[in-house]
Amino acid sequence: MPQDDARAPGEVRTYVIRNTNMSPQRREAYRRLCPIFCIPYEPPGRDVRAVFEQPEAPLILEIGFGMGYATVELAERNPGVNYLGVEVHKPGVARVLRQIEKREISNLRLVHHDAVEVIRDMIADETFDGCHIFFPDPWPKKRHQKRRLVQPGFPPFLARVLRPGAYVYLVTDWEEYAHQMLEVFEAAAEFENRHEGFAPRQEWRPRTPFEEKGLAKDHQIHELYFTKKVPVV
Numbered sequence: 001m002p003q004d005d006a007r008a009p010g011e012v013r014t015y016v017i018r019n020t021n022m023s024p025q026r027r028e029a030y031r032r033l034c035p036i037f038c039i040p041y042e043p044p045g046r047d048v049r050a051v052f053e054q055p056e057a058p059l060i061l062e063i064g065f066g067m068g069y070a071t072v073e074l075a076e077r078n079p080g081v082n083y084l085g086v087e088v089h090k091p092g093v094a095r096v097l098r099q100i101e102k103r104e105i106s107n108l109r110l111v112h113h114d115a116v117e118v119i120r121d122m123i124a125d126e127t128f129d130g131c132h133i134f135f136p137d138p139w140p141k142k143r144h145q146k147r148r149l150v151q152p153g154f155p156p157f158l159a160r161v162l163r164p165g166a167y168v169y170l171v172t173d174w175e176e177y178a179h180q181m182l183e184v185f186e187a188a189a190e191f192e193n194r195h196e197g198f199a200p201r202q203e204w205r206p207r208t209p210f211e212e213k214g215l216a217k218d219h220q221i222h223e224l225y226f227t228k229k230v231p232v233v
């Protein structure tokens, strides 16, 4: 576990900007499609539900979608659900934008920005019905672990923007981080574990190249599935 349990989300960045080289097609797609399908990071923000064609549909937040393989597939498979993907990696955003256009996906919108700042600065209370965090950066070196997204301050921070009963679904191939996530969420008063310890694989989650890489290294995949407690009245 990290030493500094009091660290607030946003104090330390959970990412570093990696290679942002893009093919001319991706560059063109980003320039043309981001103004259409991205929500700008503009605190204090607006009602993100209102940007979707079906604003009343359930809305799922995905933090760090990478190249967006699972994101696009889930959105296409579930037209009755809205998805908001937040990612800092520009080539990933550009790839997903192209897929939104090509596959005519109307229930997926993106924010190209730090998800911690997005949640903190521009999302209203009780906005989301679920949250996906698939293979968050594990920051394996001890001195980097302060960068991990899932720290003790994270569950209450996330809980504010989730509706009562909303789920949080986390997946990692990094064993030690998986145990940290479990410990942190089990200790959080806002959430309850829907399983004993780790969850079984959720069969509806598409397998991504990232997961394949972990499996190729014989890493076990750990899944966690929690829900936000519903207040007893």
Ligand SMILES: C[S@@+](CC[C@H](N)C(=O)[O-])C[C@H]1O[C@@H](n2cnc3c(N)ncnc32)[C@H](O)[C@@H]1O
Pocket: 014, 015, 063, 064, 065, 066, 067, 068, 086, 087, 088, 089, 092, 113, 114, 115, 116, 133, 134, 135, 136, 137, 138, 208, 209, 210, 211
């Ligand atoms: C290890 S990759 C996994 C990508 C994807 N979820 C998958 O399963 O293939 C983690 C991703 O999270 C993104 N990320 C990390 N911290 C973030 C933050 N605070 N806001 C948005 N994206 C973030 C990184 O840019 C990276 O693309």
